[in-house]
Amino acid sequence: MNDLLTTSLYKFHQEQKAKMIEFAGWLMPFSYEGTIKEHNCVRTESGFFDVSHMGRIYIENNEIENVNKLICSDLIKLKNTKAMYSIFTNEEGNALDDVIFWKFETHIILICNAINRDKITTHLTNNEISYKDITFETSLIAIQGPQSIELLKTLLEIPDKFSTKNNKTFTYARTGYTGEDGLEIMYENIHTDQVLKFLIENNIKPCGLGSRDTLRLEASLPLYGFELTEKISPVEANLKWVINNNDNYLGKNKIDEHIKTGEHKYLKKFILESKRIPRTGTEVKSNNVSGVVTSGNYSPILEKSIGFVLLDSLPESDLLEFDIRGNLLEGQIINKRFLS
Secondary structure (H helix, E strand, O other): OOOOEOOOOHHHHHHOOOEEEEEOOEEEEEEOOOHHHHHHHHHHOOEEEEOOOOEEEEEEHHHHHHHHOOEOOOOOOOOOOEEEEEEEEOOOOOEEEEEEEEEOOOEEEEEEOHHHHHHHHHHHHHOOOOOEEOOOOEEEEEEEOOOHHHHHOOOOOOOOOOEEEEOOOEEEEOOOOOOOOEEEEEEEHHHHHHHHHHHHHOOOEEEOHHHHHHHHHHOOOOOEOOOEOOOOOOOOOOOHHHOOOOOOOOOHHHHHHHHHHOOOOEEEEEEEOOOOOOOOOOEEEEOOEEEEEEEEEEEOOOOEEEEEEEEOOOOOOOEEEEEEOOEEEEEEEEOOOOOO
């Protein structure tokens, strides 16, 4: 544990007696008062997450055309002061990482998954793209929930959804980290005490990685390493909506082939009318089509087991059969978001 990285909020996590775990080389809070309580707090009120473990890469705008050759979305056409979700792809058209770009007049901030920061910075270096890794000199928090924007109006000028703003202290965006409205705010580490003072005075509760995972799953959002990997393409992950780059980006031929032929794996959402949860790796069948659960958990809002399953081909039926320790349980594919 001594070799793990910590964020500028680590002392606060200790004071709050958070349950800490190792995650991607960092010592991070898993929960404070319990995952379900924190989950419901974000769905009904407002909570905040320390997401400072995520990579933050500063790139000048003169590198945008080069970055565009590595992602499946069009960063060139993205307007300044906008945010964009995209995916870095490899030569096979599969996902190196799913990321968020914040675009400004002079530069972009690339936010990548903590586990992939070294991989993405190496990828940028190998493609001769200049950048500055500002992960360790800055912090990043996500304030989420239906009350968040009203509370944040006393601190910041609120941008439109999927838009960005910055001032002398804060750089931020409104992208919906958990499926709820809110802001993701980056600042230099010296401002952490000021930020914590605001959070405490406004009774914005801290939330950990446990509720982050259940909130994102419930909001039908993929998690890297599960729904997206270097062996799963954006098409297979049901993310065709992010593919709008007409440049000859890395892996484009493979992705175009997936779209044209439909011959690929299919990620589907499922609901199980049982308290038993099909966890990651659970084997699944839909008639003669085999598959595996990528993520599965209990939904506190729906009060059901939900998750994603990656099937070898397009299923003809919406019925699923899960093999949970030798017991076969039936589930249902749904073709809409878990929360409408």
